[in-house]
Amino acid sequence: MQSLFQNYAHLIVFIHILGAIIWIGGMIAVRVAVHPVMQSIEEPKIKLGKILEITGKLFNLVLPFIVLILLTALIMSVAMNGHHGSNKFLFIAKEAIWTVMTLNFSFMYFKRSKAKKLFDSGELIQAKALIANIPNLLLPINIILGVVAIWLGVSLRGY
Ligand code: HEM
Numbered sequence: 001m002q003s004l005f006q007n008y009a010h011l012i013v014f015i016h017i018l019g020a021i022i023w024i025g026g027m028i029a030v031r032v033a034v035h036p037v038m039q040s041i042e043e044p045k046i047k048l049g050k051i052l053e054i055t056g057k058l059f060n061l062v063l064p065f066i067v068l069i070l071l072t073a074l075i076m077s078v079a080m081n082g083h084h085g086s087n088k089f090l091f092i093a094k095e096a097i098w099t100v101m102t103l104n105f106s107f108m109y110f111k112r113s114k115a116k117k118l119f120d121s122g123e124l125i126q127a128k129a130l131i132a133n134i135p136n137l138l139l140p141i142n143i144i145l146g147v148v149a150i151w152l153g154v155s156l157r158g159y
Contacts, residue, residue: 005079016072019065020153023101024146027139030058035135048128052119055112055134059105066102073098090156097149101142108138 005012034054041047073094077083082091111130118127 001075001078005075012072012075015068016076017153019069019072020146020150022065023062023069024143024150026058026062027143027146030054031135031139031143044128045124048119048124051131052112052116052127055108055131056116059109059112062105063109066105070098070102087156090152094149094152094156097145097152101145101149104138104142104145108134 035051038047038051038054041050077091077095080087082088111134115127115130118124118130
């Protein structure tokens with residue numbers, strides 16, 4: 001792991017940061033730019049259908065990067081002896097944040113998939129109720145946690 005990081009440090013940190021940009025940036029763009037505009041669609045079926053489509057595309061885009069963030073993080077943890085060095089609390093805090101963000105992501109993913117099935121079978125009200133707390137609670141939680149993870153990442157870099 002040590003030599004893997006020594007030889008590919010640039011690439012590993014790059015993938016880690018790219019993953020963070022896509023995960024956090026994707027959530028912020030959908031929450032701040034896309035979601036408010038969707039509210040101007042008056043026809044409820046079209047609105048819900050488009051929201052399900054957009055969240056589906058966002059979740060599928062982000063999924064591989066969640067895995068890549070963890071893989072690159074584990075390489076860095078082992079190579080930098082993160083769990084035993086002076087920054088061990090920062091490493092553990094970032095791992096805890098990744099875990100909570102991923103659990104929250106899985107919960108949103110599951111809710112959206114279930115809502116899509118309900119939507120496809122014409123149960124619009126149930127589908128809408130199922131995803132109601134994604135934009136107002138679950139997504140903002142992950143945005144805040146993601147920003148904290150980026151802050152801790154800069155601390156780990158040594159600034
Ligand atoms: C799974 C646990 C994680 C560990 C162990 C970890 C570890 C690290 C380490 C060691 C660095 C410093 C790299 C360097 O030498 O420059 C770093 C940087 C960074 N991490 Fe993480 N990370 C984790 C999760 C995350 C998550 C979930 C995000 C955001 C979604 C994230 C975003 C960042 C960013 C943006 C940087 C770059 C900061 C800078 O440019 O200085 N990390 N991380």
